Amino acid sequence: MFRADSLYQAVLNTQNMEQLQNFGLLVYYLSQGVGVTLGVTVIALSTGMVFGTILGIMRVYGGPVLGGFAATYSMVIRGIPVIVVLFILFFVIAQFINLSPFLAGAIALGIASSAYQSEIFRGAIMAVPPGQMMAARAIGMSRLKAISFVILPQAFRLAIPPWSNEAAIVLKDSSLVYVLGVPEILRRAQYVSARTHEPFIAFAAAALLYFVLTFLTNRGLDVLERRYRLQM
Amino acid sequence: MADRPIVRIEELHKTYGETEVLKGISVAVQEQEVVVIIGPSGTGKSTMLRCINLLTRPDKGRIWLEEQEITDPHTDVNKIRQRIGMVFQDFNLFNHLTALGNVTIGLTKVLGMKKREAEEKGMWELERVGLIDKAQSYPAQLSGGQKQRVAIARALGMDPHVMLFDEPTSALDPELIGEVLTVMQKLAREGMTMLVVTHEMGFAREVSDRIIFMEHGVIVEDGPPKKLFHDPEHKRTREFLWKITELYGKDEAETA
Numbered sequence: 001m002f003r004a005d006s007l008y009q010a011v012l013n014t015q016n017m018e019q020l021q022n023f024g025l026l027v028y029y030l031s032q033g034v035g036v037t038l039g040v041t042v043i044a045l046s047t048g049m050v051f052g053t054i055l056g057i058m059r060v061y062g063g064p065v066l067g068g069f070a071a072t073y074s075m076v077i078r079g080i081p082v083i084v085v086l087f088i089l090f091f092v093i094a095q096f097i098n099l100s101p102f103l104a105g106a107i108a109l110g111i112a113s114s115a116y117q118s119e120i121f122r123g124a125i126m127a128v129p130p131g132q133m134m135a136a137r138a139i140g141m142s143r144l145k146a147i148s149f150v151i152l153p154q155a156f157r158l159a160i161p162p163w164s165n166e167a168a169i170v171l172k173d174s175s176l177v178y179v180l181g182v183p184e185i186l187r188r189a190q191y192v193s194a195r196t197h198e199p200f201i202a203f204a205a206a207a208l209l210y211f212v213l214t215f216l217t218n219r220g221l222d223v224l225e226r227r228y229r230l231q232m
Numbered sequence: 233m234a235d236r237p238i239v240r241i242e243e244l245h246k247t248y249g250e251t252e253v254l255k256g257i258s259v260a261v262q263e264q265e266v267v268v269i270i271g272p273s274g275t276g277k278s279t280m281l282r283c284i285n286l287l288t289r290p291d292k293g294r295i296w297l298e299e300q301e302i303t304d305p306h307t308d309v310n311k312i313r314q315r316i317g318m319v320f321q322d323f324n325l326f327n328h329l330t331a332l333g334n335v336t337i338g339l340t341k342v343l344g345m346k347k348r349e350a351e352e353k354g355m356w357e358l359e360r361v362g363l364i365d366k367a368q369s370y371p372a373q374l375s376g377g378q379k380q381r382v383a384i385a386r387a388l389g390m391d392p393h394v395m396l397f398d399e400p401t402s403a404l405d406p407e408l409i410g411e412v413l414t415v416m417q418k419l420a421r422e423g424m425t426m427l428v429v430t431h432e433m434g435f436a437r438e439v440s441d442r443i444i445f446m447e448h449g450v451i452v453e454d455g456p457p458k459k460l461f462h463d464p465e466h467k468r469t470r471e472f473l474w475k476i477t478e479l480y481g482k483d484e485a486e487t488a
Contacts, residue, residue: 129324131320131322131324132324132326132327134287134320134324135318135320135324135325135326135383135386136326137287137310137313138285138287138313138316138318138320138387139313139314139337139338139342139386139387139390140310140311140312140313140314140338140342140390141310141338141341141342142310145341145342149337149341150326150337153328154326154327154328157328230327230328231327231370231371231372
């Protein structure tokens with residue numbers, strides 16, 4: 001039932017599976033899925049950030065209608081397992097546009113993440129002191145300008161620590177798109193496991209790769225956090 | 233002083249919930265006039281100030297800025313506020329921007345100035361408040377007095393026709409108050425029209441042209457400082473001034 005693309009098939013066929021019992025080669029083989037994993041993660045996080053920011057703004061400044069919509073959206077999405085969101089959206093999106101499993105999976109993860117990110121940005125926006133908005137309006141900024149040039153730049157800085165956590169979660173959740181046949185790390189590990197009957201080695205190698213990626217992501221964001229720490 | 237009101241307020245009312253904070257305030261401020269508003273806390277001084285630049289919407293009454301009625305529902309509030317500088321008690325500097333950035337953001341994003349032009353003007357405004365060497369400092373790196381002077385520079389950058397000061401020195405350590413008052417005094421000398429809510433009686437006595445004493449949402453007394461300090465019409469004004477000068481420096485009251 002999986003629609004593995006032809007390139008993926010070609011890669012698999014040229015591999016000598018016996019060699020994969022060598023752990024180094026195994027990691028090398030899996031690491032070819034790192035690009036896909038990172039691709040899914042980056043697209044999901046960016047999609048989630050764009051919508052999460054808009055929803056977060058709606059929550060704080062949107063009034064009862066827009067704010068209520070954003071709150072409901074967040075509540076519903078967060079009340080459903082990510083994999084169920086993934087399935088629903090994959091089959092819904094596939095009905096309207098012909099998207100690759102890669103893109104459909106990434107966007108679906110992004111939509112799930114947008115609900116979580118909207119909570120992060122809502123909290124961060126509310127953590128910006130109210131006097132900032134007042135001062136921005138007092139020099140003649142419209143509400144939209146005040147949000148864009150005064151509130152959001154500060155909210156984004158405040159959001160970095162919780163956002164790093166969300167980035168790590170999405171990175172790991174990107175493994176879920178394996179169910180759509182996307183050749184990322186886990187999908188490759190599963191394939192190796194089936195061929196070599198060495199599930200422990202295959203999944204341990206996948207675990208190692210995920211750990212390294214998550215570790216590096218967190219360290220990278222730590223640097224960003226220190227660089228842009230906001231003192232009030 | 234020409235009879236040309238910059239701000240004119242007529243029968244201003246404001247109610248928060250059950251509490252009527254302003255019960256019909258009428259005041260006119262002439263060009264270049266420095267008006268100090270005093271009174272016990274919770275009597276609507278700040279609310280009145282905030283009504284003037286519409287940060288607070290009055291329930292009733294009308295306000296004119298120069299020839300324009302700003303309480304007209306069709307008024308573009310963003311345009312109005314560009315002509316009114318506001319300085320807050322707790323500074324409210326933009327925390328993510330340098331001192332210079334705080335002054336230039338209004339110039340570039342509101343007035344649409346080019347970045348270089350805005351920076352030139354920004355540096356000039358910082359010089360006016362004596363902080364040119366702090367241009368690249370962030371608010372967290374500045375003292376309270378320096379923050380407030382940057383906030384004044386930020387307001388001045390928009391070339392306001394009138395400046396509103398909402399207890400500008402109340403959040404400052406005593407030794408930092410002087411530097412802010414000096415800047416304000418300089419502005420007054422340069423002919424800036426100013427409305428100042430403050431408890432600084434020295435400033436009121438030396439710099440203001442008029443003192444307004446407010447209590448319970450009404451103006452109790454309005455007159456030149458000499459008159460209020462020496463021969464107030466109302467007993468309540470005398471009591472209040474006596475109390476506040478006792479708190480904030482007795483000699484000032486005696487020499488006034």
